Amino acid sequence: MSSLLELRHLRTLTALRDAGNLSRAAELLNLTQSALSHQIKLLESVYGGVLFERKSTPPRFTAIGARLLELSDLLLPRVDAAELDLARLAAGTAGQLRIAVECHTCFDWLMPAMDAFRDRWPEVEMDIVSGFNPDPVGLIHQDRADFAVISEPDDIVRGVDFHPLFRFEIVAILARGHSLVDKPWLEAADFAGETLITYPVSDEMLDVVRQVLIPAGITVQRRSTELTVALLQLVASGRGIAALPLWAVKSYLDRGYVRSCPIGPGGLHGSLYGACASQLSTSPYVTDFVRLMRENCFLSLPGITLL
Amino acid sequence: MSSLLELRHLRTLTALRDAGNLSRAAELLNLTQSALSHQIKLLESVYGGVLFERKSTPPRFTAIGARLLELSDLLLPRVDAAELDLARLAAGTAGQLRIAVECHTCFDWLMPAMDAFRDRWPEVEMDIVSGFNPDPVGLIHQDRADFAVISEPDDIVRGVDFHPLFRFEIVAILARGHSLVDKPWLEAADFAGETLITYPVSDEMLDVVRQVLIPAGITVQRRSTELTVALLQLVASGRGIAALPLWAVKSYLDRGYVRSCPIGPGGLHGSLYGACASQLSTSPYVTDFVRLMRENCFLSLPGITLL
């Protein structure tokens, strides 16, 4: 009888457009692909026609789908703004967010997320805490930071909550003519005798070292540099190999500047979590920050998976 | 985790404002008062505060409630417009709607509803069929009308669907000094010896005659006039009594121009239905027309109940 269209459906439509396909859209919305498929099927039966062409990537929307999408674009930002206002009404707008970061590459996506956050919560004071800290969770305990981006949630820590962010693959980066380049994957032994080119951080903060080389009892020479480009230049010119997040080097790989190779049969993966004092953890601006990071990253970093 | 606000909630909020209280809002939305109460309770727990003051009529909204209402006002018209577009896409915009009307007072609310309809479906040709027809359903069968407003659905008719509209009370209208004015209700016998002032229609179309006087075997003098004001003037000046829908005379009663009295212990009630050829019955513009009539009437006619 009366309309059964709900915001949920519009959220699905925009997620579909933004994510590029139903499965990714489902991941973005924390639902299953099946759920979205059913949702869309329902809409299609109500409006008497398909909403988008299934085979094409990115999805091509029909007139019906496009009209609904147009509606979504009109509505969802308003809803978001209203909920932001309501969150402010409930909890006030002030606060601080001192962010500690453990990993180098994080800045690539953290900055855009912080920019988006600043737009939404202008009154929250944001800071990056010092350089790269080996124990960011410690900083939270000492109340020297409010939020930390870390790679593995330490065992359950009293008073600190962990928010899963995303998971990504770490690949070995090789010069184009490198002898290992045609292996289906690299094993620990392949690193022996190579120079490992890294960011200037301590051993235990490098996933390859911690998860691959140390378990295999292999030590390698290290050479370090600050910038990703510089690091890749060293690899490309044959000074050694690197191990970096796939998303961080994807564009160089696509252009053929360097080559990549999975590490281990299933690939080597890293995960990122946000850590935060339990009391702050439920504050609207923190949950909003976490959401922003997840969504921004999922849409902008290729090949990552939400946790 | 993610937002649970849905259009349903916004529809409830605006219905609450428009209808004036939760029970009426529920009626407007075809839900129970309880459902709405639960909905609002949920919103209040999510946003951490009440949405409106319960005791006041009309409802006074809090900052939270007002912000949500503001959102509703922004969103719901857009949703409506989109669904209208989609209905057009699905079924085309053309069509005709020849409307037959059985009762006199119907025009009071039918005209505004038709105006609203014309705005939404400019391509649908609307007409009022002739004067007051004693058998509007017959006109539909003869394909001389597409839609009829009738007081009781004839027994199930093949090929014609009935859409319940609303129910209202018919009260007796008396001059201020009339001897019957203090009775708790009028019975059939009270009409004996009175002149019944009516619109110029045949006996069987008058609910009082059909449902009260004929069953009691009472006949009365009749005098008729076209206009409601004229009719009330005759009553006020002691020429007789009338029986009219409460909503049609409410404003005169409030001003004390005439008095009213229920007819029978439980009051006399009339109901209105829309009748329509079965094939047309599901066409988007017809269902839209029915919805418009129900909603407009419920909001503008005092004391009516939706069926």
Next chain:
DNA sequence: GGCCGTCCATGAAAAAAGTTCATTATCAGC
């Protein structure tokens, strides 16, 4: 003050959605 009538709240039960699971279908790229 007691009695109604109206309006809203509430908890439990019922109904209706919405979602997931497990599996199958489709199709593009090798």
Next chain:
DNA sequence: GCTGATAATGAACTTTTTTCATGGACGGCC
């Protein structure tokens, strides 16, 4: 013709929404 990725599907399951039945609060009215 495989294989991997994407979407569809039906049934089971879960969650949400709604109703039902009832009670409390308030205001008007003899």
